[in-house]
Amino acid sequence: MIQRYLIIGLAIVLVTACSTKKDANLIVHNAAVYTADSLFTHAQAFAVKDGKFVAVGTSERILNAYRSDSIVDLKGQPVYPGFYDPHAHFLGLGQVLNQADLVGTKSFDEVVQRLKTFSEKHPTNLWVIGRGWDQNDWPDKRFPTKEKLDAAFPTIPVCLTRVDGHAVLINSKAMRLAGLSKGAKIPGGEIVLANNEPTGVLVDNAMGLVRRVIPQPDAKDKERMLLAAQNVCLSLGLTTVSDAGLNRNDIELVDQLQKANKLKIRDYVMISLGEPNLDYYLKRGPFQTDRLTVRAFKLYADGALGSRGACLRKPYTDRPETAGFLLLNPTELKRVLTLLEASQFQANTHCIGDSANHLILDLYGSLLKNRNARRWRIEHAQVVSPDDFWKFNRYSVIPSVQPTHATSDMYWAADRLGTTRVKGAYAFRDLMKQNGLIAFGSDFPVEAPNPLYGFHAAVARVDAQGYPAGGFQMENAVDRVSALKAMTSWAAYANFEDHLRGSIEAGKQADFVVLQQDIMKIPAAQLRDVKVVQTWVGGEKLFQR
Template sequence: MKKLWPALLLLAAACSPKKEYNADLLIKNAVVYTVDSNFTVANAIVVNGGKVLAVGSIDSLENKYLAREVVDAGGKAVYPGFIDAHAHFMEYGLGLQNVNLVGLKSWDVILDTVSNYAIKKTEGWIVGAGWDQNIWANKAFPNKARLDSLFPVRPVILSRIDGHAAIANQAALNIAGVKPGQKIIGGEIETINGKLTGILVDNAVGIVTRKIPAPTEQIVQTALLDAQKNCVAVGLTTVDDCGVPYQLINTIASLQHKGDLKMRLYLMLADQPENYNYLFKRGAYKTPGLNVRAFKVYADGALGSRGACLLQSYTDQPKWNGFLLSQKTHFEEVAKKIAAHGFQMCTHAIGDSANRVMLKIYAENLKGKNDKRWRIEHAQIVSPQDINTFGENNIIPSVQPTHATSDMAWAIKRLGAQRLKTGYVYKDLLKQNGWIPLGTDFPVENINPLYTFYAAVVRKDLKGFPEGGFQMENALSRQEALRGMTIWAAKANFEEKEKGSLEPGKFADFVILDNDIMKAKGSDLPDVKVLKTYINGVKVYDKK
């Protein structure tokens, strides 16, 4: 009889029904913020084939679906994958290979940092980014004299935090042929007492950077993958990369096809003839991971470097209003041809004068209510007289909340108390169309979208300043902020039907956090961490 048991067991196994899986993944015991139209909250989500199959109660879903993998979220909150509606993904990746100057408190510390970098990287240009004179004791632009002394032959260029100003040493200026007193439209080459200081503002920066050898294809690929690694670690699943060359499309598409680059990207091509010619001839490019249908235009510079174009003089520099980066006719011509070809126009506009110029040009082309979703990137200082133009023409303000909390300490010096009230007016801008996309503008600001949420809702810096929050009448609610970095950011990219909320049929892009940002204390928000990030239902980051 004992000899019969193995045979009987095998027979029983053969006769028993096989498990038939009808899902790839089940996340249970979670607080799932779907961010659908009703802002529904569930406790389980089912994924199959890279898309959301069902969202609801664990009891009903477990009875209906048998998943190959089951994850117990342990009561943690799940959100749609965060979307950064305005960033510089490629630039950020390249910057990881250069000198990081962010947060350094003095020119002396910067020089020491650059010197140490030069010891490790002994050849070629020295390129760095992130300095900010507003956090230094004297708050003045640096001079290149000591940079020349340290590097008399090797070219050096160090960009300001906003990317709208830089300091170059004489070696770099010589290579570019920059001369004292030289003039350029939409830029400034600082000259004092007939001598170059090394400071270049806006279009002047490009005179030098165009002389830097282009990165190799391998360097570009490494930069993209390095950027991806850091993005998924903070819960980003889609990033809008603003102002890139058309050649980047093939590199990204190739990496995505091979499965190396899993990040979804929305590319805005730079305002250059070759980019217009490419996309107008080829048409929009769309895959599940890559969307190219927009152009990024720069109207003016940045407030920190006094390149933002203002209606009235800077409070801390009388008789200086900043400037537009191109003639008004250029913006008119660009808007007309973008409209004629059916693409999206996205324009960097910081100052109230730049915003007014671009809003008028937009209105002339959009002609009232429409669904073209043309965007003003930053919309930082906007005259109250111009606010309604956004709503009247369905112009989308694309804003970055951490700019408010980074700028507030010194912006009052640039603008004065009265005009500051017209800046960073996110709630007022939200009211225009009933929705507003949010981003970080990294690497200008920190890459972490949870800082975006904190700045939008609490309106304080990471030190908890100011105590009552900055101009709290323009704070966003938590629900508005979450929508701004998920479904509204997707809508700004014409992608709201495929991502931005956890609903059946949409991409299974989601994040699990260690604390619920919809309920956590405001002061705790900056410390919230991503536990897991999923793209297409596949885990791409695990904190462990």
């Protein structure tokens, strides 16, 4: 009889325990969870309901407190908050997927051969478009010229964008369509000449001469591009990407596709500078949806170091007749920044050279005065003078950098800058120390979109082959905890999204990624080869390897 009562009592306890469990849409357990919260807490499990984390803790605690029809046992695999890319060109990635890929070419002859192969597979009577060449990777490091393009494509216009997006090479057919004049002077740009004749290379603002005559994709084309870019990014663990400079029509297209549930990846958009955009968005004000944040304007102070358009305080070491140039004059930059200071918009300014960084930090300071909550950013912060680092702290300026720029440029950066000035370049640790945070992006498609390449570059400061031995300027390497935060919680803060996501915490959106190996523990040499197993956005699995 006693035994019978014990059995009944145990049954009652089990029924009661089950009935007190809370419902969840998803339970993940038996995992190595890196929450990236303020304490960098480790956990084993979490529960998700209605697209948000509702509890995080040990497997025992979560399984005892929650029930779900979807329970995932990860068998010890590592889990991280969904990776961020706070400075990229998401639509641009979709565009280059349909263009000739010139990344990694070892000579201009290889560029021409790739174009021929591409045009055979994609015959056209319109334009041949490519991107990714870098003369710094070739035996002859001078800018290429148009003659070999003319021979290969005498009747079809060709436009080839340099890897950094700050120079193009065009052939004679494209020059005629653009109405290019050798005597034209372009403020903030350069028509490169040889023997007083255009070579076909256009730098920075001069690129507009040809881009205005290239046929543009329509909304349907752009939809295909965005969806193709989404597939790439999700396969790499990216759950929030960015578009560093879009016009109103493209912003509204992204919003429409997200609301139609076609575009499920989240997008942080910086509005392209221009009077129509300023007029419209300053009146409307910032806005944020479940998947879209629009509260920043993208400004350009200067160009790129690789094409010598970066604005330096002293001339280039390898071309002493120039110090680069500004893309907007200081008066115009101050006018726009004054408008933004009077609004609730964030100012995100592209600054590569030490002169551009110096100018913008001082302009920010004149408007922001002291420490503040505006989260204004300098994008790239690539070359900073020793006497300017402190201004990031004084004015609460967020450095938004791209670690792979360091490992792409390290082969020739000292040639451009000299051995002393280069020490203030790609100074991620020094920048991080100013405010105790930094944001890591990739600037894709300038660089590869894989966030683990940036993680590797930040902590190891070497390229894919492990060069150089011992790392490049290792005094500015970043520890792994900081590197992970820079691509999750700190990046979310830089995007005004830290209350929504960026860490695995109760109440935040359930964006997370599962990797094959633990990037916090494996040897640095293995980091670039780690594969994504699953990518989840809002508790929905969008990628499975």
